[in-house]
Amino acid sequence: MTSLVSNFDxxxxxxxxxxxxxVMVLGMCPTxxxxxxxxxxxxxxxxxxxxxxxxxxxxxxLRHAIPKEVRIASYIVIIATFVTVVxxxxxxxxxxxxxxxxxxxxxxxxxxxxxxxxxxxxxKTPPVAASLNACGMGLGFTLGLLAIGAVREIFGxxxxxxxxxxxxxxxxxxxxxxPPGGFFVLAGxxxxxxxxxxxxxxxxSSGERALEGGKS
Amino acid sequence: MSRDPEITSSTDMIxxxxxxxxxCGIIIVGVYExxxxxxxxxxxxxxxxxxxxxxxxxxxxxxxxxxxxxxxxAGDHDALAGxxxxxxxxxxxxxxxxxAAEGSSAGxxxxxxVLYAWDPEKQLIIGLGVISMRETPGIGDKILVDxxxxxxxxALDVSLAADLNSLAHMxxxxxxxxxxxxxxxxxxxxxxxxxxxVGRGINQSAQALLPRLMPHLAxxxxxx
Amino acid sequence: MKPTIELRAAPHVHSGISVPVIMRNVVGALLPIxxxxxxxxxxxxxxxxxxxxxxCLLTERFFSSRTGLxxxxxxxxxxxxxxxxxxxxPPNFPLWMGVVAGFIAIALGKSLFGGMGFNPFNPAxxxxxxxxxxxxxxxxxxxxxxAPQRFTEFVPSTLTAPLMQAADNSAWIGHAAIDAxxxxxxxxxxxxxxxxxxxxxxxxxxxxxxxxxxxxxLILACGVYLAMRRxxxxxxxxxxxxxxxxxxxxxxxxxxxxxxxxxFVLLSGGLMLGAIFMATDMATSPVTPxxxxxxxxxxxxxxxxxxxxxxxxxxVMYAILIANAASPxxxxxxxxxxxxxxxx
Numbered sequence: 001m002t003s004l005v006s007n008f009d010x011x012x013x014x015x016x017x018x019x020x021x022x023v024m025v026l027g028m029c030p031t032x033x034x035x036x037x038x039x040x041x042x043x044x045x046x047x048x049x050x051x052x053x054x055x056x057x058x059x060x061x062l063r064h065a066i067p068k069e070v071r072i073a074s075y076i077v078i079i080a081t082f083v084t085v086v087x088x089x090x091x092x093x094x095x096x097x098x099x100x101x102x103x104x105x106x107x108x109x110x111x112x113x114x115x116x117x118x119x120x121x122x123x124k125t126p127p128v129a130a131s132l133n134a135c136g137m138g139l140g141f142t143l144g145l146l147a148i149g150a151v152r153e154i155f156g157x158x159x160x161x162x163x164x165x166x167x168x169x170x171x172x173x174x175x176x177x178x179p180p181g182g183f184f185v186l187a188g189x190x191x192x193x194x195x196x197x198x199x200x201x202x203x204x205s206s207g208e209r210a211l212e213g214g215k216s
Numbered sequence: 217m218s219r220d221p222e223i224t225s226s227t228d229m230i231x232x233x234x235x236x237x238x239x240c241g242i243i244i245v246g247v248y249e250x251x252x253x254x255x256x257x258x259x260x261x262x263x264x265x266x267x268x269x270x271x272x273x274x275x276x277x278x279x280x281x282x283x284x285x286x287x288x289x290a291g292d293h294d295a296l297a298g299x300x301x302x303x304x305x306x307x308x309x310x311x312x313x314x315x316a317a318e319g320s321s322a323g324x325x326x327x328x329x330v331l332y333a334w335d336p337e338k339q340l341i342i343g344l345g346v347i348s349m350r351e352t353p354g355i356g357d358k359i360l361v362d363x364x365x366x367x368x369x370x371a372l373d374v375s376l377a378a379d380l381n382s383l384a385h386m387x388x389x390x391x392x393x394x395x396x397x398x399x400x401x402x403x404x405x406x407x408x409x410x411x412x413x414v415g416r417g418i419n420q421s422a423q424a425l426l427p428r429l430m431p432h433l434a435x436x437x438x439x440x
Numbered sequence: 441m442k443p444t445i446e447l448r449a450a451p452h453v454h455s456g457i458s459v460p461v462i463m464r465n466v467v468g469a470l471l472p473i474x475x476x477x478x479x480x481x482x483x484x485x486x487x488x489x490x491x492x493x494x495x496c497l498l499t500e501r502f503f504s505s506r507t508g509l510x511x512x513x514x515x516x517x518x519x520x521x522x523x524x525x526x527x528x529x530p531p532n533f534p535l536w537m538g539v540v541a542g543f544i545a546i547a548l549g550k551s552l553f554g555g556m557g558f559n560p561f562n563p564a565x566x567x568x569x570x571x572x573x574x575x576x577x578x579x580x581x582x583x584x585x586x587a588p589q590r591f592t593e594f595v596p597s598t599l600t601a602p603l604m605q606a607a608d609n610s611a612w613i614g615h616a617a618i619d620a621x622x623x624x625x626x627x628x629x630x631x632x633x634x635x636x637x638x639x640x641x642x643x644x645x646x647x648x649x650x651x652x653x654x655x656x657x658l659i660l661a662c663g664v665y666l667a668m669r670r671x672x673x674x675x676x677x678x679x680x681x682x683x684x685x686x687x688x689x690x691x692x693x694x695x696x697x698x699x700x701x702x703x704f705v706l707l708s709g710g711l712m713l714g715a716i717f718m719a720t721d722m723a724t725s726p727v728t729p730x731x732x733x734x735x736x737x738x739x740x741x742x743x744x745x746x747x748x749x750x751x752x753x754x755x756v757m758y759a760i761l762i763a764n765a766a767s768p769x770x771x772x773x774x775x776x777x778x779x780x781x782x783x784x
Binding site: 158166169170171173174175176178180184191 | 537548552570573574575576578600603604605606
């Protein structure tokens with residue numbers, strides 16, 4: 001029972017509490033580059049999730065076999081392998097998607113979330129927990145990308161998942177599909193999260209104060 | 217570190233790395249073999265879609281490489297160094313409908329890759345499609361939709377010079393509203409950089425391809 | 441606990457001039473320019489100025505109440521941002537885009553940095569830069585001045601429904617029956633057609649331009665008034681216009697056929713408005729005497745360079761934003777030597 005709870009915690013950790021984009025602010029390169037549409041964001045997010053889960057699982061399985069002197073080299077080789085796998089898989093699924101994501105699929109290998117998770121978590125955790133945590137992180141990353149991609153697609157082209165929302169006379173906000181738009185939308189979400197956090201903590205501290213007042 | 221770190225022997229490190237490399241190698245080769253057919257099929261479909269866009273009557277497409285000494289059917293691999301890849305489009309009866317080739321040049325943001333349709337009978341470029349670009353939406357990407365701009369490619373003169381070694385006139389992009397010859401491309405006002413990239417790409421490709429292609433055109437007349 | 445120290449934005453000089461007094465006078469100096477703009481472009485320009493200013497004021501109100509700054513509308517700075525922003529937009533700019541520009545100007549350009557005095561960039565230009573990036577084609581389409589129906593009919597694009605593309609103005613322009621209206625600004629005509637206007641055209645404002653850029657004389661007169669009352673630093677506009685003039689003159693002397701008369705550079709586009717009302721923003725310009733000259737010269741030079749060699753027809757906006765970004769550095773490098781201190 002406790003293991004179930006802790007596994008669930010492992011999963012939720014990445015999805016919300018330590019969301020790679022909004023809380024840890026990791027992996028900004030693909031975050032800003034590919035989030036011009038919701039579909040691109042989801043594809044990129046799922047590709048990263050796959051690499052994350054597969055590499056964390058393998059790292060976790062091999063964690064006793066990898067000497068610590070060569071661990072970084074081992075992790076990078078493992079991550080690069082699964083990035084290559086995803087690269088072929090996306091080419092086989094859709095060339096259009098492959099063109100849209102461009103070099104950023106190959107650049108997943110340099111995404112700091114992957115090495116960070118392998119080093120900080122998977123190398124010290126049994127396989128089930130490691131892959132659950134990786135899955136949560138990956139889905140949290142996907143969620144973050146989707147939040148940015150959806151806003152940019154709505155403003156930048158008046159569509160969501162390719163479905164037109166405002167009819168043919170919509171005026172696209174060109175800047176939203178250009179790199180500055182990525183920065184603006186990311187900043188907007190970060191402000192929102194910071195505001196929620198500030199409000200929660202102020203409520204918490206006022207609650208504590210009330211408690212202390214009752215005591216004295 | 218409170219505890220004395222254990223010293224790992226070199227053989228252990230090499231063994232571990234070797235094990236990982238072996239596992240990874242097997243995975244990559246397996247996936248490559250598994251996806252190869254689907255990837256090639258996708259590439260072929262994407263290519264045909266592009267070519268059919270500039271030759272609406274075409275039914276089949278064959279890829280060729282133009283080398284200095286002649287032309288040869290292209291294999292699955294990318295074009296060899298020094299070869300120019302082009303595509304012969306055939307209609308339903310197997311007759312040559314035209315030749316399509318890629319021109320690419322640096323635009324405002326990234327390479328602008330276009331596919332131009334060449335009519336061997338008239339020695340004219342008769343159509344233009346865009347393969348890929350990352351130009352500014354609303355400005356550079358007008359090359360896809362701007363009627364006046366696309367009208368440049370209904371009959372763009374790329375006839376060869378008398379010595380058959382180069383084009384009679386260089387394909388050139390000129391300022392908006394100043395086109396005065398059939399080999400000039402009227403730029404989109406406000407999107408000059410992208411317009412010029414299109415012109416430059418076509419010029420480079422046509423200069424390299426057409427002199428090699430002309431002597432061997434008879435080989436391509438009918439689908440082999 | 442009562443705060444013992446009140447933190448305030450520059451300037452700190454005790455001269456009886458407070459921030460609201462300066463700001464009120466700047467608004468006063470902008471009103472004649474607004475009036476002239478409305479006279480030229482009619483109710484569309486009036487609606488644009490009012491809407492953009494209202495958008496700025498509401499945004500300011502929202503953020504200042506949220507951040508606990510209290511009511512900051514009384515210092516008039518948001519109103520100035522709104523009016524200046526409206527004056528840099530085409531008079532036929534859709535109102536809903538004006539609202540977006542006003543919101544971005546205050547929210548992104550000012551409030552996020554902590555309100556008045558803390559903004560590194562001129563808020564009005566941040567707003568304009570955003571809509572320039574978002575709606576590049578709409579911001580480059582203009583209507584003629586002095587159209588006969590300007591006081592009775594709105595330009596169609598002004599009343600465009602929110603989020604929709606700007607309505608087509610060709611019927612309205614046709615109705616105005618103005619000869620030789622090209623829809624291109626003098627700078628664009630010079631760049632693409634090698635056509636220059638005479639100085640007199642700029643004085644009367646018959647050229648195509650943004651709402652408040654047309655009459656160089658009027659802007660200059662308002663600037664002189666503010667400078668005489670010491671509400672703006674006269675060295676900044678002099679440095680901006682002077683450096684632009686010298687550079688333009690040098691280019692014209694070198695290749696007369698290619699580059700226009702220096703006076704054309706001075707009077708066309710937003711250089712005059714930018715030099716007098718935007719480059720002089722106290723929060724975003726340097727404070728050292730030498731720094732002010734460097735800052736002004738940077739704006740003038742970058743403006744001319746962008747106009748002559750850039751892809752855009754007008755470069756004043758980006759020139760000022762670049763100089764804004766450089767101004768802390770300029771300040772740091774031009775600090776006066778402390779008396780008795782050893783040089784490093």
